Amino acid sequence: MKLSSFMNSVYPEGNPSSRIKKSRKDMIFSLEDLADRIGERPDRARVEELVGGEASQIELLLSSQPDKRCAMIWGYVSSLAAERSPLPLRLPARDYVGLELAGGSIILEKGRDHVGERMSGGRIKIEGAAGDYLGQEMKGGGIVAAGCRDYAFRQMKGGWGVVKGDAGKFLGLGNSGGRIAVQGSCRERAGWMMRAGRLFVRGDAGEYLGLLMSGGEIMVRGEAGRRAGWRSKGGRIAASRFGPEAADGALELG
Known part of the structure; x- marks a missing residue:
């Protein structure tokens, strides 16, 4: 599933504008805005609390290009999106994709660093090679990648990983x-x-x-x-x- 299809899958009955209007005052307009609200140490619980379940909010944040400060936050948002999507979600190659993923499926054309870090469930498929720290500290779920660089599955506690190359x-x-x-x-x-x-x-x-x-x-x-x-x-x-x-x-x- 592409990002453009995400809202339609979450809101199958049509236009979610009424829900958006109700929460407009709490709308987060960028990753930088979200980072300012979270502070220096982002964690999944805080990101989930602020982002909520609005598909429009998640899609807006996923479409952003994160800088180094926002990389982990974008990773948490990618996991929230995958967990809410009824179909595998195809995402761009970014650091921390699937950070603390608990369910759902993610497909990447290629991987960057820290893909699937601390995941506890779900699936990640990387059609190309991944970067460093693939599946670091993962507790469950599974990852398939065409190849990977250094420190793959470091401090792994559970789950499984397959490297085809x-x-x-x-x-x-x-x-x-x-x-x-x-x-x-x-x-x-x-x-x-x-x-x-x-x-x-x-x-x-x-x-x-x-x-x-x-x-x-x-x-x-x-x-x-x-x-x-x-x-x-x-x-x-x-x-x-x-x-x-x-x-x-x-x-x-x-």
Whole structure:
């Protein structure tokens, strides 16, 4: 669903002008206006309180181009819109799309940074590659991306993520839950300080796979770089082949 169709889906019976007139005095006319009302530390509850449920208000804010100050606020608004939309909502590539998303579906042609951060439900599909911090601190829901850069699914607690291509550095850093599947390869230090959850890589993994991990499972169908499992205290690491200095507990697949 495009932004231009959002109001029609929320108000299927026709013109919402009567509702708009009733709340005109409380209308927020820009992201900057909303940021001034919220203050220095935006959070979802405050954004939701001020924006309310008016489709015209949400559409106006979504159509704005956020600066750095308003990036997180725009991300919260994108989640509110997706949760209210009966169909998947197609949005432009911006930082923080789907911030704390709890339901609904979002489709992006490509991703920027922090897409799906702290989401607890819903789905996000990125047709192209995502930037840094994809799915950071997510608790539920699911993300599919063609590829991603660094710190994807950092401190993940739940939910799932699928990367159809390659992933960058520090994949699954500090995870305590959730499931990650990479159909391509990933760079160094995937699963660093991992405590729980599952990480699967169909291709190769860079050096220091599972560095300092204390729990969870990592499986690499290809080759893991040097020092896999270095200083690990628990968990399970398996790969078809390991580079030099792999930890004693690393399992080589037959």
